[in-house]
Amino acid sequence: MLKLVKQARAAFSMLSADEVKKRAGKPVQIGLVADSSGAYSEMEEFLTPAALPRDEWQHRIGQVHRASEAKPPAKVDIVMYEPGLACPKGAFTYHRGDPARTVVEVLSEKRDLALALGRQFPAFRPTVVEAIIHEVCRENALFAVATALPNVVPNFIELPWLFGEFASDTAFLTANQVRMAFQIAAACGKDVGLAEQKIEVLGIAGGALGWRALARELVGHIPLGGGLIPKGAIAYAGTFVAGKGLEALHMRNAFHTDEERKSQYERGLAQGREVVRGIHAS
Numbered sequence: 001m002l003k004l005v006k007q008a009r010a011a012f013s014m015l016s017a018d019e020v021k022k023r024a025g026k027p028v029q030i031g032l033v034a035d036s037s038g039a040y041s042e043m044e045e046f047l048t049p050a051a052l053p054r055d056e057w058q059h060r061i062g063q064v065h066r067a068s069e070a071k072p073p074a075k076v077d078i079v080m081y082e083p084g085l086a087c088p089k090g091a092f093t094y095h096r097g098d099p100a101r102t103v104v105e106v107l108s109e110k111r112d113l114a115l116a117l118g119r120q121f122p123a124f125r126p127t128v129v130e131a132i133i134h135e136v137c138r139e140n141a142l143f144a145v146a147t148a149l150p151n152v153v154p155n156f157i158e159l160p161w162l163f164g165e166f167a168s169d170t171a172f173l174t175a176n177q178v179r180m181a182f183q184i185a186a187a188c189g190k191d192v193g194l195a196e197q198k199i200e201v202l203g204i205a206g207g208a209l210g211w212r213a214l215a216r217e218l219v220g221h222i223p224l225g226g227g228l229i230p231k232g233a234i235a236y237a238g239t240f241v242a243g244k245g246l247e248a249l250h251m252r253n254a255f256h257t258d259e260e261r262k263s264q265y266e267r268g269l270a271q272g273r274e275v276v277r278g279i280h281a282s
Helices: 002-012 017-025 037-047 054-061 099-109 111-120 122-146 153-158 165-187 198-221 228-252 258-281
Strands: 030-033 064-066 078-081
Touching: 017 111, 017 165, 030 037, 037 064, 078 099, 099 111, 099 122, 111 122, 111 165, 122 165, 122 228, 122 258, 165 198, 165 228, 198 228, 228 258
Parallel strands: 030 064, 030 078
Antiparallel strands: none
16 A cells, blocks of 8 residues: 555656656657558558648658668667567567557557657557546545555655645645646647646636545545545546546547536446455555
């Protein structure tokens, strides 16, 4: 549990729009290896689809390099091979017919480039955003559980944001959602920062009040820690609703209806229960 608490603390320390911009803006150079022009074009279309705005397409295609170029760069961040060619360790195969598998394999090995890949190459964006939402939901569920455990709370004295119940609970969870908003916007190629995302941030702050009050009430009325799973699950679900709303806004320019938010909350609550049971068991 304390190991997970430290992970949440490290994540919270990244609440910096400038840091998110820096990570997302790092140019990712991708090298391609194939034995035909058609195979090169196929992988380029996967990475830089023709449907992109022309200016953006020209910028991104400049980050993708064929091994057959007269002067390919000496070093790239990712090397991708045509299917059927022997792929050396450290490189990745482009899975024709299953590009989602390619995305998962690259992100599993290049986690430090996730934000940049999401921002610069649309094929990676849905998976990157989904991972951001899950990670922040899990961190918030952890924190909600940890602050309700008597043997864990004293260890939070060392944390710089601990200024009583509000700061150790509501403020942490809300600020972590703001960090999530920064990351999702960055991964989707949008502007990042409190000023740039003021409507989103105000929505997060307002939405936190109701579900946090409910979570505290649960712990207060269920004896012997019986409210830990509901409290953590509510923290997860509230964060999940916020994250899925941001995903819809940035990826589809859409807003969830009340019915959709209710459905997302129920889905998040079910996922949150499973996550908290796993945390509690550990």
